[in-house]
Amino acid sequence: xxxxxxxxxxxxxxxxxxxxxxxxxxxxxxxxxxxxxxxxxxxxxxxxxxxxxxxxxxxxxxxxxxxxxxxxxxxxxxxxxxxxxxxxxxxxxxxxxxxxxxxxxxxxxxxxxxxxxxxxxxxxxxxxxxxxxxxxxxxxxxxxxxxxxxxxxxxxxxxxxxxxxxxxxxxxxxxxxxxxxxxxxxxxxxxxxxxxxxxxxxxxxxxxxxxxxxxxxxxxxxxxxxxxxxxxxxxxxxxxxxxxxxxxxxxxxxxxxxxxxxxxxxxxxxxxxxxxxxxxxxxxxxxxxxxxxxxxxxxxxxxxxxxxxxxxxxxxxxxxxxxxxxxxxxxxxxxxxxxxxxxxxxxxxxxxxxxxxxxxxxxxxxxxxxxxxxxxxxxxxxxxxxxxxxxxxxxxxxxxxxxxxxxxxxxxxxxxxxxxxxx
Ligand code: NIG
Ligand code: FE
Numbered sequence: 129x130x131x132x133x134x135x136x137x138x139x140x141x142x143x144x145x146x147x148x149x150x151x152x153x154x155x156x157x158x159x160x161x162x163x164x165x166x167x168x169x170x171x172x173x174x175x176x177x178x179x180x181x182x183x184x185x186x187x188x189x190x191x192x193x194x195x196x197x198x199x200x201x202x203x204x205x206x207x208x209x210x211x212x213x214x215x216x217x218x219x220x221x222x223x224x225x226x227x228x229x230x231x232x233x234x235x236x237x238x239x240x241x242x243x244x245x246x247x248x249x250x251x252x253x254x255x256x257x258x259x260x261x262x263x264x265x266x267x268x269x270x271x272x273x274x275x276x277x278x279x280x281x282x283x284x285x286x287x288x289x290x291x292x293x294x295x296x297x298x299x300x301x302x303x304x305x306x307x308x309x310x311x312x313x314x315x316x317x318x319x320x321x322x323x324x325x326x327x328x329x330x331x332x333x334x335x336x337x338x339x340x341x342x343x344x345x346x347x348x349x350x351x352x353x354x355x356x357x358x359x360x361x362x363x364x365x366x367x368x369x370x371x372x373x374x375x376x377x378x379x380x381x382x383x384x385x386x387x388x389x390x391x392x393x394x395x396x397x398x399x400x401x402x403x404x405x406x407x408x409x410x411x412x413x414x415x416x417x418x419x420x421x422x423x424x425x426x427x428x429x430x431x432x433x434x435x436x437x438x439x440x441x442x443x444x445x446x447x448x449x450x451x452x453x454x455x456x457x458x459x460x461x462x463x464x465x466x467x468x469x470x471x472x473x474x475x476x477x478x479x480x481x482x483x484x485x486x487x488x489x490x491x492x493x494x495x496x497x498x499x500x501x502x503x504x505x506x507x508x509x510x511x512x513x514x515x516x517x518x519x520x521x522x523x524x525x526x527x528x529x530x531x532x533x534x535x536x537x538x539x540x541x542x543x544x545x546x547x548x549x550x551x
Contacts, residue, residue, distance in 0.1 A: 129186030131168035131175050133298055133536055134508075138165040139197035141177065143501035144479075144486035150416055150495075151482045161479040167200070169507040172397060172535035177501055193538070195511050199520070202501050203272025203508030203534065205488035206462050208375075208399050208420050208449035211266070211276040211305070212259040212294045215246030217454050217516040223400035224295050227466055229355050230429055230456065239278070240314040243454050247280035247290065252394065255293045256358030263303045264450065268507040268540055272508040273304040273489075273498055275449075277311030277347055286335045287311050291342035302547045303548060304536040306492045307343035308375060309334065312363050327359060331366045338370055344493070347375040350386030357385045366395050373493055375420075379404040381431070391415040395492035396446065401434040409435075413443040417489035421483075422451035423468035429456050436473035447487040448480065467524035477518045 141162040143369065144151065166182030169176040176185060220238050224230070233239040266274060276294050281287035291307055298305040311330035317328035322344035337343050346367030350360040364374050374395035378386030380402055387408035391400040398459065399420035412419050421434040439446055451457040452467045457533065466484060469475045475483065489499030497506050511531040514520050520528045539547040 129163040129170065129175065131170050131190050133169040133184040133191045133195045134182045134185050134453045135167040135169070135179055135195055135200070135533075137197055137517050138167070138195040138200045139163070139503065141165040141167070141200045142481055143202055143241055144499065146484050146500060148488070148495065150168070150418060151487055152445040153443050156440060156446070156479045156482050157261060157476055159481060165200070167501065167507070167509065169536035171526055172507055172537070174503055174505050174507050176503060197515065198530065199512040199514050199516055201510050201512070201517065202485045202499055203510055203532065204270045204462055204484050205499055206266060206271045206274045206450050206452070207273050207397070207447055207491045208422060208451050210279060210451070210453035211262050212255060212278070212290045212297070213243050213247050213280045213454055214250035214255050214258055215243060215454065216458065218244055223422045224429070234314065235353065237317065239455055242333075244286070244314070244316075245408075248283070248286045255289065256296065257339050258479060259293060259297055260301060262460050263297060263301050264545055266452075266462065267303050267532060267541055268269050268529065268545065269460065269462050269527055269537045270464050270510040270532060271303065273306065273492070273494065274311070275308055275345075275492055276304045277308040277310040278343070279310030279347075280328055282311070282314060282316045284329065284336070285318045287333060288336060288342070291337060292340070295342055300538070302539045303450070306345070306494065308341040308345040309337045309372070310347040310349070312348040314349065314354060314358070323359065327362060330363060334367060334370050334372070337463070338372070343372070343410050345373040345375050347377065349377040349382055350384055351377065352382040352384060357389055360386055361389055364389070364395070368393060375399060379408060380425075383408060387411060391417045396493055399449070401439070402423070402432045402457060403433065404439070409439055409442050409444060411441065415444070418447045418487055419444045420447045421469075421473065422449055422457065422493055423458045423472055425451045425461060426463045427468055428458070428473065433472045436469070436475055440475070440479065445487050445490065446483050448483040449488065461525070461527070463520065463527060463529070464525055467521055470521040471524070478522055480521065481517060484539065503523065507533060510534050
């Protein structure tokens with residue numbers, strides 16, 4: 129069969145091995161490598177790939193693309209972001225640098241609550257424009273699928289506004305966005321003595337989110353001074369009843385037991401895990417819940433890094449994400465997250481690529497379509513300026529991506545976006 133597109137002259141192609149399970153233990157440090165390779169694309173999907181020139185897939189109407197001997201990987205999957213929010217918090221960055229704790233800033237009405245006020249006041253158009261700029265950046269860094277959370281509304285109207293804007297962006301922008309409803313991201317001050325009323329309002333909003341198909345997952349910030357394990361259990365169980373996938377922000381600052389709860393409920397992922405306990409690690413290792421580790425947040429908060437080596441050695445399936453948000457991780461640069469995973473989490477290049485592709489796809493329940501370059505999977509892939517993946521990790525804080533293909537279409541060329549002319 130002839131392809132629509134054949135990418136030729138790939139110097140090195142690195143992809144996770146074909147599997148339908150989260151990758152863990154020895155397999156984490158294994159990658160399929162093809163040298164002097166090609167990728168053939170048909171109808172936005174991978175038709176074939178392997179070593180050689182792929183000539184037999186070239187017909188009269190087939191386009192060809194020369195990868196010039198460079199590195200190719202699957203499109204990166206950034207599976208934990210807060211991409212849709214309004215404004216920024218540079219004014220509290222200085223405070224943080226002077227040592228004021230993250231939770232103290234929140235307690236004083238800043239932090240998440242400050243971004244909530246900005247997002248509540250923003251028009252849909254302003255919110256759309258800021259978030260679109262972030263998605264543009266992410267795509268230029270090689271990210272072809274992101275997860276995006278609400279959580280900067282904390283009232284039904286603004287939470288739904290965030291999710292509706294995100295849905296529009298998913299339709300308009302080449303990056304695929306998987307939606308998560310994070311109505312319980314912080315407790316609004318007005319509900320200080322009425323926590324249950326707030327949680328019930330979050331549950332009520334789930335029904336609208338479901339009806340309008342605005343999110344696939346529900347998430348909660350389980351943390352000291354935010355929501356406890358019992359409250360997290362209530363929200364996640366209500367979400368499960370309504371058919372949502374589950375996620376949790378757990379063990380970021382204090383280990384309360386949120387990770388264990390997530391595993392018990394069959395959550396798709398437990399995220400952060402900087403201070404995960406022994407029992408948390410054991411629960412993760414015995415479940416298919418992905419440990420989503422966010423080293424850019426540790427870097428920005430100058431706090432502990434998650435014990436990634438310990439988790440890997442214990443058989444936990446690990447993913448990496450940027451956690452892009454205006455407070456604890458104000459950078460869309462996912463390659464930098466991967467640099468940090470090498471330097472601070474001591475992960476190998478193969479572990480890092482598995483974590484940023486196939487396991488990230490599992491944390492979004494999309495591992496049957498993305499995260500691996502394999503026949504029938506989405507033709508989402510990245511061509512780097514670099515000749516091998518270890519170089520991308522070593523030469524840090526620089527964008528090594530040259531071109532990006534999304535569903536078989538060139539959307540970034542020489543680091544410039546070229547999709548707008550096409551949609
Ligand atoms: O994942 N930890 C909770 N939520 C975000 C931070 C949100 C913010 O500071 O605006 C996170 O790090
Ligand atoms: Fe987060």
